[in-house]
Amino acid sequence: MLEVKNVTVKFDTAMVLDDANLKINKGELVGLVGPNGAGKTTLLRAIAGLIKWQKEVTRGTRNANVTFEGTVEFEGERIDKLSAHEIARRGLALCPERGRPFVEMTVKDNLLAGGFLCKSSDEIKNNLVKVYELFPRLKERENQVSGTLSGGERQMLCIGRALMHQPKLLLVDEPSSGLAPKLKEDLFKRIEDIFKELGVTILLAEQDISFAFSLSSRSYVMSRGHIISQGTAKELLADETIRKTYLGL
Amino acid sequence: MIRRLLKDFQGDVVAIPGRLLALLFFLVLIIIPVITTDSYLLRTLAFANIFAIFAVSWDLLSGYTGQINFGHALFFGVAAYTSALLNLKLGLPPWATIPIGALASVVAGVVVCLPALRLRGPYLSLVTLAFPLILLGIIFAFTDFTGGELGVSGIARISNSRVTDFYISFAVMFVSVMIMWKLTDAKSALVRTGIIFHAIREDEIAARASGINTIRYKMLAFAVGGFFAGIAGAFHAHFMRIAGPANLDLFLSFQVIIWTVFGGITSIYGPVVGVFIMYPLMEFLRVLPEIRMMIFAAIVVVILLFMPEGIAVFIRDKMERQCPRCKLSNVWWRKTCRACSANLR
Numbered sequence: 317m318l319e320v321k322n323v324t325v326k327f328d329t330a331m332v333l334d335d336a337n338l339k340i341n342k343g344e345l346v347g348l349v350g351p352n353g354a355g356k357t358t359l360l361r362a363i364a365g366l367i368k369w370q371k372e373v374t375r376g377t378r379n380a381n382v383t384f385e386g387t388v389e390f391e392g393e394r395i396d397k398l399s400a401h402e403i404a405r406r407g408l409a410l411c412p413e414r415g416r417p418f419v420e421m422t423v424k425d426n427l428l429a430g431g432f433l434c435k436s437s438d439e440i441k442n443n444l445v446k447v448y449e450l451f452p453r454l455k456e457r458e459n460q461v462s463g464t465l466s467g468g469e470r471q472m473l474c475i476g477r478a479l480m481h482q483p484k485l486l487l488v489d490e491p492s493s494g495l496a497p498k499l500k501e502d503l504f505k506r507i508e509d510i511f512k513e514l515g516v517t518i519l520l521a522e523q524d525i526s527f528a529f530s531l532s533s534r535s536y537v538m539s540r541g542h543i544i545s546q547g548t549a550k551e552l553l554a555d556e557t558i559r560k561t562y563l564g565l
Numbered sequence: 566m567i568r569r570l571l572k573d574f575q576g577d578v579v580a581i582p583g584r585l586l587a588l589l590f591f592l593v594l595i596i597i598p599v600i601t602t603d604s605y606l607l608r609t610l611a612f613a614n615i616f617a618i619f620a621v622s623w624d625l626l627s628g629y630t631g632q633i634n635f636g637h638a639l640f641f642g643v644a645a646y647t648s649a650l651l652n653l654k655l656g657l658p659p660w661a662t663i664p665i666g667a668l669a670s671v672v673a674g675v676v677v678c679l680p681a682l683r684l685r686g687p688y689l690s691l692v693t694l695a696f697p698l699i700l701l702g703i704i705f706a707f708t709d710f711t712g713g714e715l716g717v718s719g720i721a722r723i724s725n726s727r728v729t730d731f732y733i734s735f736a737v738m739f740v741s742v743m744i745m746w747k748l749t750d751a752k753s754a755l756v757r758t759g760i761i762f763h764a765i766r767e768d769e770i771a772a773r774a775s776g777i778n779t780i781r782y783k784m785l786a787f788a789v790g791g792f793f794a795g796i797a798g799a800f801h802a803h804f805m806r807i808a809g810p811a812n813l814d815l816f817l818s819f820q821v822i823i824w825t826v827f828g829g830i831t832s833i834y835g836p837v838v839g840v841f842i843m844y845p846l847m848e849f850l851r852v853l854p855e856i857r858m859m860i861f862a863a864i865v866v867v868i869l870l871f872m873p874e875g876i877a878v879f880i881r882d883k884m885e886r887q888c889p890r891c892k893l894s895n896v897w898w899r900k901t902c903r904a905c906s907a908n909l910r
Contacts, residue, residue: 409774416771418771420767429775432761480775
C-alpha cells in the first residue's frame, strides 16, 4: 500500500533521515519506534507531503535549507511530488504530534474541518456519528472550545479529525506523549478499534515500546535518521544489540 | 408558513439581545432620513456605511483568515481610480463602473496574494504595506492620465439627492455585510468557508493535513476581501466625485485596522459598530481640530485597555449568556436556558 524508497531529508547539513526504506501492506498495523530525534516525525511528515511545506515556511531564514530525496509510493502512485492536501485527498491522513487541534474552534467544528474532503452532508453526518461512537467523550464535549480540552481529549479529537475523511492509511505521530498511563492504555485500545473495526491501515510512531509492540504486527526501529531494523516484536526483542542499544531494555 | 417564519424570527433574532440590537440599529438607520434630511448628517452616515463595508472586508481577510493586511487601502484605491477613470474617460455610468472597479480590486487581491502565499506573519504584513505605495508611485509617474496629486475629479454622482445616496449606501452595506457574515459563518457541506478560513488562521499545517487546499482558500479570501473593499472604494469615489491619492493613503489602511480592533476583530459585526462609533465621532470632533486626534488616540487606548476584545464583543458578552449545555445564547437576566432549561448561573 505504501512504499518509501531511499528517502533522505537534510535540514541544511544535518541529516535527519538517511536513506529510509519502509513498506506497509494493506490491513497492517505497523509500529515505528525509536528515541527522541530518531527521525520518526520527519519520516511521517515526508510521507504526508509536509517536508515541502517546511521548505516554504523556513524560506529566507538562515541555515534552513531543506532537501528531500527519494520516492514515496501510495497504492502504486508516486506521491512525493504532490502537496499535502492532494496526498490527503488520496486517502492518507496524518495525525500530528500533540494533536494540533484548532484551539479556538469547538470540538465539533474541528471535526467538521477534518471532514473537508467529504462530498455530501450525509457523509459528514455518518462520519461524525462514527467518530462519536469511537470517542464518546468527544460527544460530551461537542460544543466546548478545543483549547480547553485535556491532553488526552485533544489527542482523541485529532485522531477523530483525521478519521473524518475516511482515510485508507492513518499515520499517527506519538499519540501517547504526555499522557498518564491509564489514558495511554485507553487511547491505544481506541487505536486498536480503529484498526480492527474500521479496517484502517495504521503506521504508528511511538516511543512507548511496550504499547507499540503489543499493538503492531511488526515494527521498524529507527535511530539517528536510519531505519536500523524491522521485524515482529519477538524478533526485535530477541536481538540483543537492538534491545540494548536502541530500545534501552 | 408565516407563523413558522415568525417563530424562527423570534427564536433567532428577538431572543438574542445582540441580534435584536443589530435589527434595531438597522431600523434606526432606515428611519433617520424620515426624521431629518440634514445633509451633513446624511452624508456622514452614508460614508459610515461605505467604511463599514471596507472595515468588514478587512476583518474577513485579516481577522478571520489571519492574513494581516497593512495595505488594505490598495483595494479601496484601485477600485476608486478604476471607476473614476472609466466614468470620466469612457463615460460609463456608476452602475457599470462600480462593479468593474470592484473586479479590478479582485485582480489586485490576487496579485497581492501571490507573494502572500509564501509569506507569513510580519513579513506578509510588510509586503502588503508596500503595494499601495507602489501604486501611488505609478500614479505620480503618470500624472497626465491619473491627475497626480489632484486626483481624478468631476466624476458622475450616483444620484442627485442625499436621501437616495444614503439609502443606496445603506442597502449596499447591508447586503455586503450579510454576505460576508454568511461566508465567515458557513459550516454546511456546500459552503464551508467559515471553518476553512478559521482553520487556515489557526494552523495551516493541520489544515493541509486535513486535505484543505489552503492556497486556493487564501486566494479566495484575498479576492473576496478585495471585492468588497473595492465596492466601498468605488462608491466612495462616486459619492465624493473624486478619486485621489488619499484613497491609497497609509492612514486609511491603518484606520481600517483601528476601526476593526476598536469594534471587535473576527466578529464581522464588530467593525460595523467600530465604524459607526468612530467615524461620526471623528467627523463631529472637527469643531475641535486641535485636540481631535488626541481624543481619538485616547479613546482607542482606553478601549484596548479595558475591552481588548473590542467594544461590540464586550457589550455582547455582557448582554448574552451562553448556555453551558447547548451553547444557545440567552438574555443576561434569564436563570435557565430558553431551550434546554439548564441552569445558567
